[in-house]
Amino acid sequence: MSEIRVIEIKESIFADNDREADRIRTRLKEEKTFLLNLMSSPGSGKTTTLLRTIEALKEEIRIGVMEADIDSLVDAEKIAGTGVRSIQLHTGGMCHLDAGMTEQGLDEIGTEDLDLVVLENVGNLVCPAEFDTGAVKNAMILSVPEGHDKPLKYPLIFTVCDALIINKIDVLPYFDFDMEKVKEYALMRNPRLEIFPVSAKTGEGIDAWCDWLKGQLRDHGCSGFV
Amino acid sequence: MSEIRVIEIKESIFADNDREADRIRTRLKEEKTFLLNLMSSPGSGKTTTLLRTIEALKEEIRIGVMEADIDSLVDAEKIAGTGVRSIQLHTGGMCHLDAGMTEQGLDEIGTEDLDLVVLENVGNLVCPAEFDTGAVKNAMILSVPEGHDKPLKYPLIFTVCDALIINKIDVLPYFDFDMEKVKEYALMRNPRLEIFPVSAKTGEGIDAWCDWLKGQLRDHGCSGFV
Numbered sequence: 001m002s003e004i005r006v007i008e009i010k011e012s013i014f015a016d017n018d019r020e021a022d023r024i025r026t027r028l029k030e031e032k033t034f035l036l037n038l039m040s041s042p043g044s045g046k047t048t049t050l051l052r053t054i055e056a057l058k059e060e061i062r063i064g065v066m067e068a069d070i071d072s073l074v075d076a077e078k079i080a081g082t083g084v085r086s087i088q089l090h091t092g093g094m095c096h097l098d099a100g101m102t103e104q105g106l107d108e109i110g111t112e113d114l115d116l117v118v119l120e121n122v123g124n125l126v127c128p129a130e131f132d133t134g135a136v137k138n139a140m141i142l143s144v145p146e147g148h149d150k151p152l153k154y155p156l157i158f159t160v161c162d163a164l165i166i167n168k169i170d171v172l173p174y175f176d177f178d179m180e181k182v183k184e185y186a187l188m189r190n191p192r193l194e195i196f197p198v199s200a201k202t203g204e205g206i207d208a209w210c211d212w213l214k215g216q217l218r219d220h221g222c223s224g225f226v
Numbered sequence: 227m228s229e230i231r232v233i234e235i236k237e238s239i240f241a242d243n244d245r246e247a248d249r250i251r252t253r254l255k256e257e258k259t260f261l262l263n264l265m266s267s268p269g270s271g272k273t274t275t276l277l278r279t280i281e282a283l284k285e286e287i288r289i290g291v292m293e294a295d296i297d298s299l300v301d302a303e304k305i306a307g308t309g310v311r312s313i314q315l316h317t318g319g320m321c322h323l324d325a326g327m328t329e330q331g332l333d334e335i336g337t338e339d340l341d342l343v344v345l346e347n348v349g350n351l352v353c354p355a356e357f358d359t360g361a362v363k364n365a366m367i368l369s370v371p372e373g374h375d376k377p378l379k380y381p382l383i384f385t386v387c388d389a390l391i392i393n394k395i396d397v398l399p400y401f402d403f404d405m406e407k408v409k410e411y412a413l414m415r416n417p418r419l420e421i422f423p424v425s426a427k428t429g430e431g432i433d434a435w436c437d438w439l440k441g442q443l444r445d446h447g448c449s450g451f452v
Contacts, residue, residue: 041267042351042380043372070352072379095321095352123379125268126296126321126350145371145394146269153298153349154268156319168371171400
């Protein structure tokens with residue numbers, strides 16, 4: 001039914017995950033490939049946001065996507081529809097990816113001719129935040145229906161991220177979500193956090209997010225901007 | 227500032243979690259105390275649903291609540307406001323509770339004079355599903371904004387639950403959420419799953435959920451129905 005390439009990744013054999021992650025970053029710097037680790041809760045709109053991002057950038061940047069999932073193909077099939085290179089990483093029940101697992105994915109997708117690889121991490125606000133994947137930058141999505149108190153309840157993920165996308169702003173009128181408070185709480189965890197309110201559904205705010213991402217790729221020396 | 231009792235629970239020392247869980251269930255049967263393990267993603271409305279449930283049942287049932295959280299008191303303070311006995315379990319970063327950790331909570335809250343103890347598990351659809359806590363029944367909440375595809379992406383949690391609460395039905399008009407499909411997918415995972423569409427915000431559907439819960443307590447021999 002599907003032609004998605006599925007990789008059953010194994011638990012990492014590296015004792016020192018942080019060192020392995022640094023090794024991946026060195027490799028990515030040499031290859032001028034930018035790896036973005038995208039995290040969020042289930043249902044916050046990671047895949048839809050990614051579809052919008054791909055649509056906005058795919059003409060100027062060579063993009064690859066690694067979809068990590070417990071065991072389905074739901075998201076990978078949507079991403080494959082955009083025409084960018086994508087693979088599905090099956091974690092075999094594991095709730096996060098570490099550096100070794102990420103590297104298995106990078107080897108499979110082939111990074112040399114890509115400017116941007118997005119790792120769509122397992123939907124979970126807890127475990128993925130604890131493992132450095134080797135990504136150049138970490139981003140997370142918090143959606144309006146989840147509530148503005150999440151930086152108080154899941155502090156670590158807000159601390160390790162460089163960018164926070166606040167998705168589903170189109171439904172703000174129907175939820176008791178305080179945008180000023182969520183910014184205050186998130187910046188309390190991480191004063192350098194870049195915050196992007198967006199609606200992946202309507203496209204609102206996607207440009208600002210993509211501009212930030214393009215700036216990051218430029219800083220990384222990616223060659224796609226010719 | 228807060229008078230919530232906070233318990234820093236330790237990682238379990240039991241090698242055989244399933245046996246420890248069965249031991250807890252035997253104890254709860256003798257004490258006629260019903261333990262409900264409530265799981266969901268972050269932001270699906272666990273605490274609000276619990277507040278509605280407490281409001282509906284607290285006059286006829288003696289209720290206690292154990293709030294498990296990485297490290298905040300946000301939810302426990304709301305629950306304490308209802309007047310029911312509550313404690314906060316801090317997992318020290320751990321993404322789930324196992325049977326040994328749950329028992330530490332039960333010992334601290336004191337179960338002899340309670341009919342119903344609700345364990346509000348850590349917000350996560352992956353890890354909590356993997357560990358039997360010793361609960362008599364497991365329930366989960368999926369909220370409308372998370373999407374109807376979640377039983378396809380997080381199969382285990384739907385398999386281990388006895389009841390599925392579909393929360394935030396008040397915002398159904400603003401999301402592409404197919405109620406028939408979510409029921410079909412969830413029942414595919416678990417044909418015995420009881421499904422309760424509710425709005426914890428408006429109170430719609432809470433009665434049916436509470437009736438089911440009361441039936442479960444009756445079957446367990448709880449003495450609160452006098």
